[in-house]
Amino acid sequence: xxxxxxxxxxxxxxxxxxxxxxxxxxxxxxxxxxxxxxxxxxxxxxxxxxxxxxxxxxxxxxxxxxxxxxxxxxxxxxxxxxxxxxxxxxxxxxxxxxxxxxxxxxxxxxxxxxxxxxxxxxxxxxxxxxxxxxxxxxxxxxxxxxxxxxxxxxxxxxxxxxxxxxxxxxxxxxxxxxxxxxxxxxxxxxxxxxxxxxxxxxxxxxxxxxxxxxxxxxxxxxxxxxxxxxxxxxx
Numbered sequence: 297x298x299x300x301x302x303x304x305x306x307x308x309x310x311x312x313x314x315x316x317x318x319x320x321x322x323x324x325x326x327x328x329x330x331x332x333x334x335x336x337x338x339x340x341x342x343x344x345x346x347x348x349x350x351x352x353x354x355x356x357x358x359x360x361x362x363x364x365x366x367x368x369x370x371x372x373x374x375x376x377x378x379x380x381x382x383x384x385x386x387x388x389x390x391x392x393x394x395x396x397x398x399x400x401x402x403x404x405x406x407x408x409x410x411x412x413x414x415x416x417x418x419x420x421x422x423x424x425x426x427x428x429x430x431x432x433x434x435x436x437x438x439x440x441x442x443x444x445x446x447x448x449x450x451x452x453x454x455x456x457x458x459x460x461x462x463x464x465x466x467x468x469x470x471x472x473x474x475x476x477x478x479x480x481x482x483x484x485x486x487x488x489x490x491x492x493x494x495x496x497x498x499x500x501x502x503x504x505x506x507x508x509x510x511x512x513x514x515x516x517x518x519x520x521x522x523x524x525x526x527x528x529x530x531x
Contacts, residue, residue: 401478
């Protein structure tokens, strides 16, 4: 049943509940609110070169997407997620936005591992930037379509999304837990992924995701044998 006045975006709402619920669970069991410790982040599924590559815990590339290191980090991401998701989901559909969300999140964490392997990473920022990239691809694809009123509405939305993107990038400099390399990786994945999907190039989209697997394999070859990873963080 649909409630009048509430945009139809079930996947977006479900993801928001998942993000909030997982933070509450991790904070509750860790007996501490606010900023979670590195040990607690690791226990709750954070990503990083040592646990992912050296320990072979590849599931962390997915679990880290729903994990946030502080209430501020969670709050900022929930606002962005709900705004972008409500715009994007009715246009692409629930299945595609979920696929882009997790694909962008994992792509962002893979890039993060390559850029700074000594750090732990968590949060939905890369996945949200994937949605921003997807919205940008969709706006570019549909530019000029429809009536003047609809075109004005699209331009208004594009400006709002652009401002939100800038604010998120600036917030990445302010919020300690933010990972700018993950933002960039998610943004690029989201744009390319949505561009391929709206043009009906599913084969190329499959190749894009296969490329993530290849990137992961390359990281294993490059980082796993490196002695500097052994005991780098005392794990």
